[in-house]
Amino acid sequence: MERCVITGFGIVTYLGESLDTLWNTLCEKKGAFDPACGNHPVISGDRLNLPSFTAIPRKKRLYFDKQVVFTFLSAMKAIENAQIKEWLKNPDIKEKTGVVVGNKFAQVEFGIQQVVSMNETKSLNISPFTGIGYYFGGPAGEIASEFKTKGQNDVLVTGSSAGFDCVTTGYDSIRYGRNHVVLAGAGENILSGICDNILKHKLSSGQYLPYHKNRQGCFIASGGGIAVLESLSMAKERKAAIYAEIEAHHSLTAHSCLFEYNQDLTRYTEKAIRLCLEKSGITPQDIDMVIPNADGSKDGDHYELQAIKNVFQGQKNLIYTPKPNVGHTLSVSGIIDLFTAAMSLKHRTLPPLLYPIDCDEENTNSMFISEKMDKNIKRVLMLQRNIVGGRVGAMIVKEYSCEDH
Amino acid sequence: MLYEKPRRVVITGLGVVSAQGIGVNTFWNNLVQGISRVGILTCLNLDYEKYTPYGAEIKNFCFLDHCPDAEKYIPYLDVGMQYGFVGAQEAYRDSQIAKDRDCIEEDRFGVYVGTTTGGILSAFPKSKEYVEGHDGSIFDDKMLYKYCPGLWAAQLAHYFKTGGPTKSFGISCSVSGEAIGNCYQDIKHGVVDIALCGGCDAPIILLNFLSFYLLGATSRWTGSPEGACRPFSKDRSGMVFGEGSAFFVLEDLELAKKRNARIYGEIVGFGATCDGYHMTAPSEDAEDYAKAIKIAMAEASLQPEDIDYISCHGTSTLLNDPAETLAIKKALGKHAYNTPIGSIKSMIGHTFGAATAMEMLTMVKVLQTQIAPPTINYAEKDESCDLDCVPNVARPIQCDCALKTSTGFGGANIALAVKRYEDD
Secondary structure (H helix, E strand, O other), X not given: OOOEEEEEEEEEEOOEOOHHHHHHHHHOOOOOOOHHHOOOOEEOHHHOOOHHHHHOOHHHHHHOOHHHHHXXXXXXXXXXXXXXXXHHHOHHHHOOEEEEEEOOOOOHHHHHHHHHHHHHHOOOOXXXXXXXXXXXXXXXXXHHHHHOOOOOOEEEOOOOOHHHHHHHHHHHHHHOOOOOEEEEEEEEXXXXXXXXXXXXXXXXXXXXXXXXXXXXXXOEEOEEEEEEEEEHHHHHHOOOOOOEEEEEEEEEEOHHHOOOOOHHHHHHHHHHHHHHHHHHOOOHHHOOEEEOOOOOOHHXXXXXXXXXXXXXXXXXXXXXXXXXXXXXXXXXXXXXXXHHHHHHHHHOEEOOOOOOOOEOOOOOHHHEOOOOEEXXXXXEEEEEEOOOOOEEEEEEEEOOOOOOO | OOOOOOOOEEEEEEEEEEOOEEOHHHHHHHHHOOOXXXXXXXXXXXXXXXXXXXXXXXXXXXXXXXXXXXXXXXXXXXXXXHXXXXXXXXXXXXXXXXXXXXXXXXXXXXEEEEOOOOOHHHHHHHHHHXXXXXXXXXXXXXXXXXXXXXXXXXXXXXXXXXXXXEEEEOOOOOHHHHHHHHHHHHHHOOOOOEEEEEEEEOOOOHHHHXXXXXXXXXXXXXXXXXXXXXXXXXXXXXXXXXXXXXXXXXXXXXXXXXXXXXXXXXXXXXXXEEOOOOXXXXXXXXXXXXXXXXXXXXXXXXXXXXXXXXXXOOOOOOXXXXXXHHHHHHHHHHHHXXXXXXXXXXXXXXXXXHHHHHHHHHHHHHHHHOEEXXXXXXXXXXXXXXXXXXXXXXXXXXXXXEEEEEEEHHHEEEEEEEEXXXXX
């Protein structure tokens, strides 16, 4: 089976479109939500300043919901970052290039705008593009038709783990030989007044402090993210710069956790991690960093941490999450986590958590990465879980080495 | 574990909820009789003369009649997912897995669900209330379960106590083919041993209808409503809406044999491509659609002469039907003219997220019964749709191997190949 490597990223957050800015923000312990200004747990799509917006074809701008804009711009940026645009014009390559994207809230804002239009004008002349814009699969088709890709597309609407699931599905399609290149990712437009009400039981009224004994929940944020996945043979052929290699993944469902988390979440998370390690043929000691889901919930963080502790047995300076810096970007968070993993491997650096962790469990504070550290990192484990429901996933990303087999 | 040698994937359970009836037998018997369920969608309160709002609604559906033990889920289920529960439950029972759960590892039992519109039926009225002045608190956490499809697969996992991967898909109108195709691949490569997979949707809302109407995709037929959907006929003018669900139990052949399961057929090939051309219109040369069919056939080592029947997407739109016909001809060559094809949308409309699964279920019944259901309302030959669509009357055929073709917005093309099961 083909090996799958990461050769590009495009990410848009409240910080803008620069990958360097995002990475530096993480390393410098900067955050999205300034307590001095009063915490508000939402970064809506309106707050994203995107200079590249005008690069989107004008006609598409008329009907793109911001959710599509964020996904689409991320794809443009990822293609640029991977320096693969010219290669995608090759008929043999475009035939094996797929778009695998997802989201949680689809194009809610565009849909609401049409309802407003009907309500205000008392007319049924809504946008003729509503059918294109107001469904979950829109971004995949828009990206594919713009870049003329012809491989197998997929749209994962698995919820806040969708970006993560798109990466694993893209990885599988490369491993199974169905695609050579996959643009994998997600986009999310958080509509204030609606999305935050739907998720209010998960949002913090104070700070976003995952694992902290005073944690209350998370902040949510809009954004987009795409990773360029490639078969190793393709990446080698075009002499692409390789960020990292995806080594294994495994997903399970703690089905009893649909409405409320319980101890099964620990059991299934631990099993997903162990199966992932088994597929990689490695031990817990071979993992240098864990990027957990860390949504700041009382129960979710508790059960997730139990699973990590069970597997890693007090390993120090292990756990890091970028979520407090950029907010929980729901489906996009899997791509930001993947970017963090790839940059940590590339720079051989463990980024520091935004806030010091004062955990309510004994002997666990040392598991968290509180200060930036140089380390010869070889492998990162990522964990994802839906913000509700019991779906859990684990993925191992490793430093690319041409000597590995 | 990942298996180096691909495994064989068989179908051992079927379930369906549609305007043709709830349950496979009713559905199939009504299809074979060529009964149309298309009527006027009075629920939309539209001017009939101007909008010709046609659709095939599921009448008098009562969720608890079919899932009496699932009352606690009702506040969390969009109607589309209520259809999904009932369809999945029939498939689950049909496969008789319950008695064999001891030999199935819980975390190797997956759920794969496709939906095009998600919980739009739940979200639209709330959106109207919000726009009319209610504050956002009318959106609560139950809307999360109803609207976001990610939790639809998780709801089935909870109900059936499955612990493997739960995946919800949403590519376009071919989405249940995407779910089935991904499930097939995961069983074939050893990610799971057994799974519930299929699709469901309840897409009949004003906003959705208007958008398709304004795109010019809905039927402008002015005769009796039953005749509004006319796939492959020269006088076709567009699609009509439908709703429902269809589900399968797919499993590794060795597991099916171990538990002496009834095997309806074997999935032997899956192909998926993208036109990379236009968001709503199919590519006129149909090259990439044909490629999807060729990929599915190649995976199954099938020659054109091996194909005995094709269950088509057949939307009855001006653009889809010729493109699909051309794709079949490019993939099958001259044999296309010897191959019966068909579109059940002529009777039950376009069920969006359920459509490909329902049409694949139909194909499985063709393999089982050796009868091809009719494409009704066929009146006049269109030179660009010149294949044998089994017009108007069902027909006995010899069928050992069949294809499901499907397409959708964004240029997504899908083909699935299914054979009658034969042991080595």
